[in-house]
Amino acid sequence: MKRIFLVACLSGIAAASYAQTKTAAKKPVAKKTTTVSKTTTVVALKSTLDSTSYAFGTSIGAGLKTTGLSTLNYEVLLKGLKDAFTGGKVVLDQQQAQQCINEALAKASAVKNKAEIEANRIKYAPVMKEGQEFLEQNKKRAGVQTTASGLQYEVLTAGTGVKPAATDSVLVHYKGTLLNGKQFDNSYDRGEPISFPLNRVIPGWTEGVQLMPAGSKYKFYIPYNLAYGERGAGADIPPYSTLIFEVELLKVNGK
Incomplete structure:
Protein backbone atom coordinates (compact mmCIF):
# COMPACT_ATOMS: atom_id res chain seq x y z
CA MET A 1 0.00 0.00 0.00
CA LYS A 2 2.90 2.36 0.66
CA ARG A 3 4.09 1.75 -2.89
CA ILE A 4 0.64 2.54 -4.26
CA PHE A 5 0.54 5.69 -2.16
CA LEU A 6 3.96 6.81 -3.47
CA VAL A 7 3.04 6.14 -7.10
CA ALA A 8 -0.15 8.11 -6.69
CA CYS A 9 1.70 11.04 -5.14
CA LEU A 10 4.41 10.99 -7.78
CA SER A 11 1.96 10.75 -10.63
CA GLY A 12 -0.61 13.20 -9.35
CA ILE A 13 1.76 15.95 -8.27
CA ALA A 14 4.08 15.30 -11.19
CA ALA A 15 1.28 16.11 -13.59
CA ALA A 16 0.55 19.45 -11.90
CA SER A 17 2.49 21.41 -14.48
CA TYR A 18 0.45 19.68 -17.17
CA ALA A 19 -2.59 21.59 -15.98
CA GLN A 20 -0.78 24.91 -16.41
CA THR A 21 0.23 24.27 -20.00
CA LYS A 22 -2.74 22.42 -21.36
CA THR A 23 -6.43 22.78 -20.62
CA ALA A 24 -7.91 19.51 -19.52
CA ALA A 25 -10.78 18.20 -21.58
CA LYS A 26 -14.18 18.16 -20.00
CA LYS A 27 -14.85 14.97 -18.20
CA PRO A 28 -17.68 13.13 -19.95
CA VAL A 29 -20.64 12.02 -17.94
CA ALA A 30 -20.23 8.31 -17.43
CA LYS A 31 -23.15 6.14 -18.31
CA LYS A 32 -22.60 4.24 -15.07
CA THR A 33 -23.15 7.36 -12.95
CA THR A 34 -26.55 8.10 -11.49
CA THR A 35 -27.34 11.69 -10.55
CA VAL A 36 -28.81 11.99 -7.06
CA SER A 37 -28.87 15.80 -6.77
CA LYS A 38 -27.31 18.83 -8.40
CA THR A 39 -24.11 18.43 -6.40
CA THR A 40 -23.94 14.74 -5.49
CA THR A 41 -23.40 11.68 -7.66
CA VAL A 42 -23.26 8.02 -6.79
CA VAL A 43 -20.96 5.78 -8.80
CA ALA A 44 -22.57 2.49 -9.76
CA LEU A 45 -20.04 -0.28 -9.26
CA LYS A 46 -21.19 -2.85 -11.79
CA SER A 47 -18.14 -5.09 -11.96
CA THR A 48 -15.23 -6.37 -9.92
CA LEU A 49 -12.98 -4.00 -11.86
CA ASP A 50 -15.20 -1.06 -10.90
CA SER A 51 -15.10 -2.03 -7.24
CA THR A 52 -11.35 -2.60 -7.27
CA SER A 53 -10.69 0.72 -9.02
CA TYR A 54 -12.88 2.62 -6.59
CA ALA A 55 -11.26 0.86 -3.61
CA PHE A 56 -7.80 1.86 -4.80
CA GLY A 57 -9.03 5.43 -5.25
CA THR A 58 -10.38 5.70 -1.72
CA SER A 59 -7.25 4.08 -0.29
CA ILE A 60 -4.96 6.49 -2.13
CA GLY A 61 -7.15 9.45 -1.18
CA ALA A 62 -7.22 8.49 2.48
CA GLY A 63 -3.45 8.10 2.50
CA LEU A 64 -2.90 11.47 0.87
CA LYS A 65 -5.28 13.15 3.30
CA THR A 66 -3.28 11.99 6.33
CA THR A 67 -0.31 14.04 5.09
CA GLY A 68 -2.22 17.27 5.62
CA LEU A 69 -2.94 17.95 1.95
CA SER A 70 -6.31 19.65 1.71
CA THR A 71 -6.98 19.49 -2.02
CA LEU A 72 -5.55 18.38 -5.36
CA ASN A 73 -6.47 18.86 -9.00
CA TYR A 74 -8.27 15.54 -9.26
CA GLU A 75 -8.48 15.47 -13.06
CA VAL A 76 -4.73 15.99 -13.32
CA LEU A 77 -4.21 13.40 -10.57
CA LEU A 78 -6.11 10.85 -12.64
CA LYS A 79 -4.14 11.86 -15.74
CA GLY A 80 -0.85 11.31 -13.93
CA LEU A 81 -2.07 8.02 -12.49
CA LYS A 82 -3.13 6.80 -15.92
CA ASP A 83 0.14 7.89 -17.57
CA ALA A 84 2.20 6.06 -14.98
CA PHE A 85 0.00 2.98 -14.98
CA THR A 86 -0.24 2.58 -18.77
CA GLY A 87 3.30 3.66 -19.62
CA GLY A 88 2.26 6.96 -21.19
CA LYS A 89 4.54 9.95 -21.55
CA VAL A 90 4.87 11.80 -18.23
CA VAL A 91 5.34 15.56 -18.01
CA LEU A 92 7.85 15.52 -15.13
CA ASP A 93 10.78 13.20 -14.69
CA GLN A 94 11.28 11.28 -11.44
CA GLN A 95 13.54 13.93 -9.87
CA GLN A 96 11.16 16.77 -10.71
CA ALA A 97 8.20 14.78 -9.42
CA GLN A 98 9.97 13.94 -6.17
CA GLN A 99 10.82 17.60 -5.65
CA CYS A 100 7.16 18.54 -6.13
CA ILE A 101 6.12 15.89 -3.65
CA ASN A 102 8.67 16.92 -1.05
CA GLU A 103 7.71 20.59 -1.27
CA ALA A 104 3.98 19.89 -1.17
CA LEU A 105 4.23 17.50 1.77
CA ALA A 106 6.55 19.83 3.69
CA LYS A 107 4.12 22.72 3.24
CA ALA A 108 1.11 20.58 4.16
CA SER A 109 2.92 19.19 7.21
CA ALA A 110 3.83 22.68 8.43
CA VAL A 111 0.22 23.81 8.15
CA LYS A 112 -1.03 20.65 9.85
CA ASN A 113 1.51 20.92 12.68
CA LYS A 114 0.67 24.56 13.27
CA ALA A 115 -3.03 23.75 13.46
CA GLU A 116 -2.42 20.84 15.86
CA ILE A 117 -0.23 22.94 18.13
CA GLU A 118 -2.82 25.72 18.23
CA ALA A 119 -5.58 23.21 19.00
CA ASN A 120 -3.45 21.71 21.79
CA ARG A 121 -2.69 25.16 23.18
CA ILE A 122 -6.39 25.83 23.62
CA LYS A 123 -7.35 22.34 24.78
CA TYR A 124 -4.49 21.97 27.25
Missing part, protein backbone atom coordinates in the same frame (compact mmCIF):
# COMPACT_ATOMS: atom_id res chain seq x y z
CA ALA A 125 -4.36 25.55 28.51
CA PRO A 126 -5.41 24.36 32.01
CA VAL A 127 -2.49 21.88 32.03
CA MET A 128 -0.04 24.61 31.10
CA LYS A 129 -1.48 26.99 33.71
CA GLU A 130 -1.32 24.30 36.39
CA GLY A 131 2.34 23.72 35.61
CA GLN A 132 3.21 27.41 35.68
CA GLU A 133 1.46 27.92 39.01
CA PHE A 134 3.09 24.83 40.50
CA LEU A 135 6.59 25.92 39.49
CA GLU A 136 6.00 29.43 40.79
CA GLN A 137 5.13 28.08 44.22
CA ASN A 138 7.64 25.23 44.18
CA LYS A 139 10.65 27.48 43.66
CA LYS A 140 9.90 29.12 47.01
CA ARG A 141 10.40 25.88 48.93
CA ALA A 142 13.60 25.42 50.90
CA GLY A 143 16.12 23.31 49.06
CA VAL A 144 14.67 23.88 45.60
CA GLN A 145 17.03 25.58 43.16
CA THR A 146 16.10 27.11 39.79
CA THR A 147 18.40 27.41 36.80
CA ALA A 148 18.36 30.17 34.18
CA SER A 149 16.31 27.94 31.83
CA GLY A 150 13.56 27.47 34.42
CA LEU A 151 14.56 23.94 35.42
CA GLN A 152 14.04 23.30 39.13
CA TYR A 153 15.82 20.66 41.20
CA GLU A 154 16.58 19.57 44.73
CA VAL A 155 19.34 17.31 45.99
CA LEU A 156 18.05 14.16 47.68
CA THR A 157 21.44 12.45 47.95
CA ALA A 158 24.72 14.22 47.26
CA GLY A 159 27.24 12.06 45.40
CA THR A 160 30.99 12.56 45.18
CA GLY A 161 31.74 11.15 41.73
CA VAL A 162 32.48 12.78 38.40
CA LYS A 163 29.89 14.98 36.70
CA PRO A 164 28.89 14.05 33.15
CA ALA A 165 29.14 16.26 30.08
CA ALA A 166 26.33 16.52 27.54
CA THR A 167 28.26 14.23 25.21
CA ASP A 168 28.66 11.49 27.82
CA SER A 169 26.61 8.33 28.20
CA VAL A 170 25.20 7.75 31.68
CA LEU A 171 23.67 4.90 33.67
CA VAL A 172 20.66 5.92 35.75
CA HIS A 173 17.67 4.76 37.71
CA TYR A 174 14.66 7.06 37.58
CA LYS A 175 10.96 7.55 38.21
CA GLY A 176 8.75 9.99 36.30
CA THR A 177 5.35 11.37 37.33
CA LEU A 178 2.87 14.05 36.36
CA LEU A 179 1.94 16.78 38.82
CA ASN A 180 -1.06 14.75 39.97
CA GLY A 181 1.26 11.93 40.99
CA LYS A 182 0.42 9.64 38.09
CA GLN A 183 3.49 7.59 37.22
CA PHE A 184 4.34 7.24 33.53
CA ASP A 185 7.75 5.55 33.75
CA ASN A 186 9.89 3.82 36.37
CA SER A 187 13.16 1.95 35.83
CA TYR A 188 13.04 0.60 39.40
CA ASP A 189 9.82 -1.25 38.54
CA ARG A 190 11.55 -2.81 35.54
CA GLY A 191 14.34 -3.98 37.79
CA GLU A 192 17.25 -2.54 35.84
CA PRO A 193 18.80 0.90 35.23
CA ILE A 194 19.01 2.43 31.79
CA SER A 195 22.01 3.71 29.86
CA PHE A 196 21.74 6.48 27.27
CA PRO A 197 23.67 9.38 25.69
CA LEU A 198 22.85 12.51 27.65
CA ASN A 199 22.35 14.61 24.51
CA ARG A 200 19.62 12.29 23.23
CA VAL A 201 17.00 12.99 25.88
CA ILE A 202 14.66 15.87 26.74
CA PRO A 203 16.43 19.21 27.45
CA GLY A 204 15.53 19.12 31.14
CA TRP A 205 17.41 15.86 31.53
CA THR A 206 20.37 16.96 29.46
CA GLU A 207 20.78 20.06 31.61
CA GLY A 208 19.84 18.54 34.96
CA VAL A 209 21.91 15.36 34.94
CA GLN A 210 25.02 17.40 34.13
CA LEU A 211 24.59 19.02 37.55
CA MET A 212 24.83 15.65 39.30
CA PRO A 213 28.04 14.03 40.56
CA ALA A 214 27.92 10.26 40.11
CA GLY A 215 26.30 8.64 43.14
CA SER A 216 23.77 11.47 43.51
CA LYS A 217 20.00 11.36 43.54
CA TYR A 218 18.16 14.51 42.48
CA LYS A 219 14.55 15.46 42.03
CA PHE A 220 13.80 17.53 38.93
CA TYR A 221 10.78 19.69 38.22
CA ILE A 222 10.78 20.17 34.46
CA PRO A 223 8.60 22.80 32.72
CA TYR A 224 6.87 21.67 29.54
CA ASN A 225 9.25 23.55 27.23
CA LEU A 226 12.17 21.53 28.64
CA ALA A 227 10.15 18.29 28.52
CA TYR A 228 7.84 17.14 25.73
CA GLY A 229 6.55 20.57 24.77
CA GLU A 230 3.35 21.35 22.92
CA ARG A 231 2.79 17.78 21.77
CA GLY A 232 3.36 15.67 24.87
CA ALA A 233 4.42 12.03 24.58
CA GLY A 234 2.05 9.18 23.88
CA ALA A 235 -1.09 8.64 25.90
CA ASP A 236 0.50 9.17 29.31
CA ILE A 237 2.07 12.63 29.00
CA PRO A 238 -0.36 15.31 27.76
CA PRO A 239 0.86 18.38 25.85
CA TYR A 240 2.19 21.24 27.99
CA SER A 241 2.85 18.93 30.95
CA THR A 242 5.25 19.89 33.72
CA LEU A 243 7.02 16.70 34.80
CA ILE A 244 8.66 15.48 38.00
CA PHE A 245 11.58 13.06 37.87
CA GLU A 246 13.60 11.41 40.59
CA VAL A 247 16.94 10.54 39.02
CA GLU A 248 19.76 8.48 40.50
CA LEU A 249 23.04 8.84 38.59
CA LEU A 250 24.78 5.49 39.06
CA LYS A 251 27.79 6.22 36.88
CA VAL A 252 29.14 8.12 33.92
CA ASN A 253 29.95 5.40 31.41
CA GLY A 254 33.63 5.18 30.60
CA LYS A 255 34.71 7.46 33.44
